[in-house]
Amino acid sequence: MTLQILLNLLIAAMWMMLHDTWNMLTFAIGFVLGAIILFGMRRFFPAPFYGRKFWFLLKLGWLFSIELLVSSIVAIEQIIRPRLNIQPGVFRMQTRMKTEWELSLLANLMTLTPGSVVMEIAPEDGLMYVHAMDVPRMKKGIIRTKDKFEDVIIEVMR
Amino acid sequence: MTGRETIESIVVVMVLIGTVLSLLSSLGFLRFPDVYTRSHAATKSITLGILFILLATFLYFLFVHDQVSVRLLLGIIFVFLTAPVTGHLIARSAYRYGVKPSGAQDELAADLEKAKKRASALDK
Numbered sequence: 001m002t003l004q005i006l007l008n009l010l011i012a013a014m015w016m017m018l019h020d021t022w023n024m025l026t027f028a029i030g031f032v033l034g035a036i037i038l039f040g041m042r043r044f045f046p047a048p049f050y051g052r053k054f055w056f057l058l059k060l061g062w063l064f065s066i067e068l069l070v071s072s073i074v075a076i077e078q079i080i081r082p083r084l085n086i087q088p089g090v091f092r093m094q095t096r097m098k099t100e101w102e103l104s105l106l107a108n109l110m111t112l113t114p115g116s117v118v119m120e121i122a123p124e125d126g127l128m129y130v131h132a133m134d135v136p137r138m139k140k141g142i143i144r145t146k147d148k149f150e151d152v153i154i155e156v157m158r
Numbered sequence: 159m160t161g162r163e164t165i166e167s168i169v170v171v172m173v174l175i176g177t178v179l180s181l182l183s184s185l186g187f188l189r190f191p192d193v194y195t196r197s198h199a200a201t202k203s204i205t206l207g208i209l210f211i212l213l214a215t216f217l218y219f220l221f222v223h224d225q226v227s228v229r230l231l232l233g234i235i236f237v238f239l240t241a242p243v244t245g246h247l248i249a250r251s252a253y254r255y256g257v258k259p260s261g262a263q264d265e266l267a268a269d270l271e272k273a274k275k276r277a278s279a280l281d282k
Contacts, residue, residue: 024226068202068205068206068209069206071202072179072202072203072206075183075186075198075199075202075203076179076182076183076186076203078186079182079183079185079186079189079190079199079203080182080185084189084190084191086195087263088191088192088194088195088259088260089259089263089264090194090259090263090264090265090266090267091263091265092265092266092269107242107246108239108242108243109242111201111241111242111245111246112201112202112205112238112241112242113202115198117194117197117198117201117245117246117249118246119194119246119249119250119253119266120250120253120266120270122269122273127269129265129266129269131194131197131198131249131259133195133198135263
């Protein structure tokens with residue numbers, strides 16, 4: 001994977017040198033060309049083509065933007081309600097994440113999405129303690145969001 | 159409407175959305191009952207507000223002044239990296255300091271006690 005990205009950067013740099021123009025646009029064209037070349041030669045590499053991971057990274061970004069939008073709307077709806085009607089609380093949540101990178105990525109994403117702030121992580125037990133704005137109404141939604149994120153993070157990281 | 163006016167009106171709407179979001183989340187900051195619910199207001203809507211304002215600035219410079227300002231995009235990335243970490247850290251340290259969350263459910267307290275006992279047993 002790292003080898004493929006390095007090769008791609010090298011091809012892009014080479015493209016810039018061949019054109020003798022040093023700007024972002026030439027580099028981008030070279031990078032796209034390099035990606036096409038690497039995609040054509042993907043069967044000769046021991047690791048699968050890195051574009052696949054990149055695709056899942058884009059998907060994660062897309063999923064995240066939607067969740068962020070929804071979460072802000074939910075939060076604001078509660079803020080502008082004349083009488084606060086929430087039951088905050090802390091609950092426990094299983095996670096499939098193992099390494100530090102995966103855990104911190106998931107915790108960051110969860111903190112930015114619907115009504116949940118990650119308060120404590122117990123990596124050895126695979127547990128996360130989440131503070132939710134409104135436990136009875138939101139718990140199911142939070143766990144569903146977490147499952148969605150986990151599926152994509154596993155595709156990106158492993 | 160010319161192209162430039164269209165872009166400018168989109169930018170105006172986005173900045174407006176951003177400011178309204180920031181204003182509302184600061185209101186939430188005043189209204190919510192305790193530290194933990196306030197950290198919700200501080201991490202979510204404010205980041206979206208900043209995202210809208212910075213993105214609008216980026217679009218304005220891109221289409222009206224023909225300048226790609228990578229710094230604005232970097233700003234978005236860094237706000238998105240740091241805001242959840244701050245929210246998490248504030249909530250965590252408040253809990254460890256002994257601030258009780260309002261609301262009925264608290265599954266962390268018992269488990270934290272257990273972990274502390276386990277740690278002190280290991281020390282001995």
